[in-house]
Amino acid sequence: MNSTLKKKLHDSLVEILRKTSAELPDDVFEAIESGRKIEESGSSAKYAMDIICDNVGIAKRKSQPLCQDTGTVLFYIHFPQKTDFDELQNLIKKAVVTATKKGYLRQNSVDSITGKNSGNNIGPGAPVIHAEPWKKEDFEIKLMLKGGGCENVGAQYSLPDSRVGAGRDLKGVEKCILDAVQNAQGKGCGPGILGVCIGGDRGTGYAASKEQFLRKIGDRNRDATLAALEARVTEEANQLGIGPMGFGGKTTLLATKVTALNRVPASFFVSVSYMCWAFRRQGARVNKKGEIQKWLY
Template sequence: MNLEKLKESMYQLIVETSTNLPKDVRRAIREAKQRENEGTRAAMSLATITNNIQMADENVSPICQDTGLPTFKIKTPVGVNQLQIKEAIYEAITKATKDGKLRPNSVDSLTGENSGDNLGLGTPVIKFEQWEKDYIEAKLILKGGGCENKNIQYSLPCELDGLGRAGRDLDGIRKCIMHSVYQAQGQGCSAGFIGVGIGGDRSSGYDLAKEQLFRSADDVNPNESLRQLEEYVMDHANELGIGTMGFGGETTLLGCKVGVMNRIPASFFVSVAYNCWAFRRLGISINPETGDINEWQYQDGELVSFKEENEAEKQTAAASESESSIVTLEAPITEEKIRELKVGDVVRINGMMYTGRDAIHKHLSDNDAPIDLNGQIIYHCGPVMLKDDEGQWHVKAAGPTTSIREEPYQGDIMKRFGIRAVIGKGGMGPKTLAALEEHGGVYLNAIGGAAQYYADCIKSVEGVDLMQFGIPEAMWHLKVEGFTAVVTMDSHGNSLHEKVDKSSLEKLAQFKDRVFN
């Protein structure tokens, strides 16, 4: 085997997966976009998403800053050396990280130290299988953390919010799947794709669920009962009205694939793997002698480019946008200005913002801040950064992270340091909402996964603190221009997230009657 060539093929697989969304996924997103009504928040969010997909493709940069836990599934003909393939993958991963195509994402679970090159205990995940064919197949999925956190496993029978009892039969399974979409809300960057595994044990059930994510988005399940189940879920999950990013809207789910395996008598698991719209998975077949790529998977059909519609949308947006409907914010922001903002307002931010996510929030809860945060804006974001030869940092991808993880800390930190606005995605809970009201603060929702779109708004990196937490977790000082987000929680006790959660739960309850016998 030509090892250099093999390494190059693996590198190409990684770069393409991170930067170029597969055609089947693009088709599903295009259809979703066509279903939304013009001018709604959902339509605007989807326009940002398609713009971002196009930018990532053209810049050959990550679609989303969270390039996930790289997971490879490799099938080899008998006699092929799997250790060499592993070595090629490790080298390709290291290079892709150095080149800013992957974010350094491998973190020591005990010390919190980031390995810096995506290699470490258990990362990346590589699974081998042998097969009778004469070529190597390599598939890769880059599934980010926000949607991974929304995976859910049900043990039947169980009681479900809105749906009542889910029993040990097809109808109980149906209820679990509907519930899984509801519980994800916008936090996993809806509209999403779900892979469902019925049966197995706790680990093989999840494996089966994740295996379904490798099916083509437009295939048809050969098992008749599962085909009906998939169709039912696709027809009805969108009636929940959660919509893109949980803003409400026509499309909540872009795909549902269900697989089944046997179980042992006492266990009945339904495992659901939730994948965000940034559904990055590709596959290649490799010539075992030369190491060359023979073919790409998931790329059948015509080119799905969003270029033209993006241009058209930009022009209509520019023509219809009365500047008065958009509030400009520039830090330091006063309490008075914040109190004028209401849920639904669109804000455009110029000037400084500071990133802060999990490690920073924990740190700030019992330490002083490295800078004066009075009147400032915190951005829940773990960017992909590269340093040039002169030592200057550049942002390669910088979308928001799921904010709810900071719920235990956020309110106290805002009050203690005088922070006036936080930007993130997926919304926050009652503790933060109360603090926003008391202190005079807002929560701004940015579009999850739109990492190129936001990176483009960042004009310079003015500094960095707390680098000991690693690149994604450090506090980056960013100077932005025209960074657009929506107020989804204001200082008057209003939360769009609370509202959508409540209304989608009411809609979920409409699906409690038996459908499958």
């Protein structure tokens, strides 16, 4: 990479970080707006939804973090095959440091042994970078900022699970997902969005469940069985009456996104990741000059 490309790519990465931290994607905001409309006026659920909508507007206007917990920084990138990957990784880290200095990201990366905050969001495992080369000449850079409150309420089930009454089939999967919603109430800031992976091992299952958040809220699963499961679980969860922030109400989940990986015969995992309403995810196509061409959400 020459120095002009590096400079432009760095600036584009910083802009992606800024926009992700300060602006809720349209598809998420539309879902929140629909939830707000169905909550009863005068209820605390409505009150919470009104505050959430105001917050989205102010953060965007002021270009400040939607939530003070700017979370785990997760990149999902496709890059041209000829790119020097080490250089790309270094650029990403540099952009994260810049975004932290500018206040788009809170100092959020702590050494797990000493408890010391690195102060710049860089350290072992931070930021998280999933990257794959592709045959195209431009970059696809997606980013998710996932706060700690919602990350803490993720859950992984190993079927059969006698507590939940879940056997090794789709009905069992459905029960596990609903159990996770019940347990997340109040803690993960609702209304939430679920990413689920059926199968895989413990590691790949959680990773794939999180990747489901890259899908748009309104998209439809290409697998008809999973599409039906997604719709059913969302509807059932919204019957539980947990509501925004666990105040009680109709809007508990905005969407459920499910994928499946093969498993070994002995294992049957259901991995559930929870995303709070402050669903910070953005992405851009960046051309070979390092300039943002198009926003993806």
